[in-house]
Structure formats: structure tokens, C-alpha cells
Amino acid sequence: DIPGYLRCIAEGKIDKASALIREKVPFPGILGRVCTHPCEDACRRGGVNEPIAICALKRYVADHEDSLPEQTWNLNKDTGRRVAIVGAGPAGLTAAFYLRRKGHPVTVFEEMPEPGGMMRFGIPDFRLPKNIVDKEIADILEIGIELKVNQRMGRDFDLESLKADGYEAVFIAVGAQLSKRIKLQGGDLDGVLWGLDFLREVNQGKG
Numbered sequence: 001d002i003p004g005y006l007r008c009i010a011e012g013k014i015d016k017a018s019a020l021i022r023e024k025v026p027f028p029g030i031l032g033r034v035c036t037h038p039c040e041d042a043c044r045r046g047g048v049n050e051p052i053a054i055c056a057l058k059r060y061v062a063d064h065e066d067s068l069p070e071q072t073w074n075l076n077k078d079t080g081r082r083v084a085i086v087g088a089g090p091a092g093l094t095a096a097f098y099l100r101r102k103g104h105p106v107t108v109f110e111e112m113p114e115p116g117g118m119m120r121f122g123i124p125d126f127r128l129p130k131n132i133v134d135k136e137i138a139d140i141l142e143i144g145i146e147l148k149v150n151q152r153m154g155r156d157f158d159l160e161s162l163k164a165d166g167y168e169a170v171f172i173a174v175g176a177q178l179s180k181r182i183k184l185q186g187g188d189l190d191g192v193l194w195g196l197d198f199l200r201e202v203n204q205g206k207g
Contacts, residue, residue: 004020076101083104
């Protein structure tokens with residue numbers, strides 16, 4: 001509801017704007033920093049003067065809200081229908097957030113020692129500070145989502161074991177973490193890192 005949250009911002013109702021944004025966007029502070037906002041190119045306001053900076057305004061709201069607004073939670077009554085999500089990146093955490101709001105108990109299994117996926121390990125810190133990632137993930141987990149880290153599918157659990165543990169649905173959100181490679185002489189030599197591999201090493205403090 002873009003007109004809705006713009007109106008709330010204009011009226012100084014930051015928490016209400018935050019609740020409206022999170023109806024569709026669970027990571028406004030992250031999105032407001034890394035999105036290239038192609039939608040603004042199509043903004044009809046641009047035909048009058050200039051497009052509305054909806055991306056920057058999401059960041060503004062996320063940076064100025066006092067806390068995650070209670071009305072954002074809107075948790076339905078617990079259904080008891082358990083869901084397992086494999087991968088604590090943007091897709092997995094988004095699914096967990098909206099499933100939990102519908103009342104389903106959710107457990108997220110993550111291979112890495114920290115959640116976030118490519119938000120944490122694929123974007124440089126100067127572009128997306130880790131404290132922003134930590135805050136927005138904490139806001140999501142706070143509504144009652146269980147997180148299990150250092151859990152690799154095929155090693156620590158599999159689909160059959162999840163079913164045996166009582167999960168009625170499984171959402172696999174392992175991401176797209178392989179770098180695009182170009183044909184480059186010497187690209188297969190030891191010590192050559194491709195883009196995402198390099199960023200992952202740096203963000204883990206190895207580079």
C-alpha cells in the first residue's frame with residue numbers, strides 16, 4: 001500500500017507506516033539499502049517532475065521506527081500445522097514470517113552459523129551493515145519462529161526425518177549461491193575466487 005505508507009510518513013505516523021510496509025515487505029531497512037528500485041523508472045509522477053523515492057522512504061521508516069509495531073504481528077490463532085523451512089536467507093525468512101502470522105508453527109534450518117543467507121554473506125558491509133541485517137532478522141524471529149543453525153540438509157536431517165518429526169510441509173529455500181563464471185584463462189587455478197565466493201570469504205572474516 002504505497003499511497004498508504006506515504007501518507008503515514010507525511011503525517012509522522014512512522015510505526016503505522018512500518019506496519020503497512022511489512023504487509024508485503026519483511027525487510028524494509030535491507031531493501032531500502034540494496035534495491036536498485038527499477039519500479040521508480042515507471043513511476044507516473046516522473047511525468048510531472050520526478051519519481052517518488054519509495055525505496056529510500058522504506059529505509060527512512062525502518063531507521064526511524066521505535067520498534068517492530070505490534071500491529072505488524074497480527075498473529076492468527078495457532079493452527080498446530082508445523083512447517084519446516086530449509087534455509088534462513090531472504091526467501092526462507094520471508095516465508096517463515098508470513099506463515100507464522102497465519103498461525104503455523106515454523107522451524108527454520110540453516111547450514112551456516114548465522115541466518116541471513118546472501119543478505120549476510122553476499123553483500124559487502126559498506127553496502128549493507130551487519131547490524132541492520134541482525135535487527136531485521138531479530139524482528140522476524142521475535143514473533144515466535146524457531147531457528148536452528150549449523151544444520152545441513154542431507155547431513156543433519158532429510159525430508160524423511162522432517163516428516164517423522166511431525167512437519168506437515170517443507171519449504172526448501174537454499175538460495176542461488178553459485179557465482180556466475182566467465183571463460184577466463186587461469187580462472188580455474190588455486191587462489192582464484194569468483195565474485196560470490198570472494199564476498200562469502202570476506203563476510204566470514206576470512207579475507
